[in-house]
Amino acid sequence: EDKVVQSPLSLVVHEGDTVTLNCSYEVTNFRSLLWYKQEKKAPTFLFMLTSSGIEKKSGRLSSILDKKELFSILNITATQTGDSAVYLCARTQGGSEKLVFGKGTKLTVNP
Amino acid sequence: DGGITQSPKYLFRKEGQNVTLSCEQNLNHDAMYWYRQDPGQGLRLIYYSQIVNDFQKGDIAEGYSVSREKKESFPLTVTSAQKNPTAFYLCASSGGGQSQETQYFGPGTRLLVL
Numbered sequence: 345e346d347k348v349v350q351s352p353l354s355l356v357v358h359e360g361d362t363v364t365l366n367c368s369y370e371v372t373n374f375r376s377l378l379w380y381k382q383e384k385k386a387p388t389f390l391f392m393l394t395s396s397g398i399e400k401k402s403g404r405l406s407s408i409l410d411k412k413e414l415f416s417i418l419n420i421t422a423t424q425t426g427d428s429a430v431y432l433c434a435r436t437q438g439g440s441e442k443l444v445f446g447k448g449t450k451l452t453v454n455p
Numbered sequence: 456d457g458g459i460t461q462s463p464k465y466l467f468r469k470e471g472q473n474v475t476l477s478c479e480q481n482l483n484h485d486a487m488y489w490y491r492q493d494p495g496q497g498l499r500l501i502y503y504s505q506i507v508n509d510f511q512k513g514d515i516a517e518g519y520s521v522s523r524e525k526k527e528s529f530p531l532t533v534t535s536a537q538k539n540p541t542a543f544y545l546c547a548s549s550g551g552g553q554s555q556e557t558q559y560f561g562p563g564t565r566l567l568v569l
Contacts, residue, residue: 353495376556386459386545386560387498432497436556441486441505441549442513443558447497 346371350433350446358454361423365449367433368415377409377416378443380432387432390418423453458482459561461546466566468533468540476531476564478546485550487529488558491515492543501544504529533566541568 351366367377376394380387391400393409393416400407404423409416420427430450434443459480468474480487486505490498500513504523518537523529529548533540543565547558 378557380560385562389557389559392557434498441556441558442488442500442503443498443556445490445498447495 346444348433348435348444348446350449352449354450356452357423359424362421363423365418365431367446369435375436377435379407379418382430382432425453425455427451428453459546459548459559461561461564463564466564467569468566469569471535473532473534476544478529478561479527480548481527482548484548486548488547489531490545492545540566542566
């Protein structure tokens, strides 16, 4: 089935903790996997991963894709309250530009 | 400034009424998309358009209609046939450059039924 599954669905941590968000999928023939952060309104783009095993990094956030084991992770180190958001994972569908989204992980960072 | 705008921010619909949500982009993107977001459901694709004067149904197109007469504009009409329209509607666009798959989102329209 053409699904993207994110886990956990919800996570509560304290400032300074490190978190790992998971995204798994079920098909192998796709071009890219994307991560977005959604605070209150529009999802904002974080990363696009196309190659397996190559880590992408932006400040305290990093992400990696494993095309053999069919998953991706998003790591956030030294979390801050501003990291509180829903994190969405999506992958391209076949050879098109259409995206299939997971349901998201809601991260709450408490001071 | 380049970006995607959606209007209105909030929209109220009465029973049996058609309403139209606006989406405009000045990013010169070829492709545009409409998603519906319900609590705990993630984003579900309603319609998408890869080029002017052409569009395709997504996963939940029933009760919705679109048009793509201009590259910059992709309005969504929620018809009276959509029995459960209360949701957050997001428009996105993509295309151009090396990251054709990266979709950029507008701020959304929240539709409520009176």
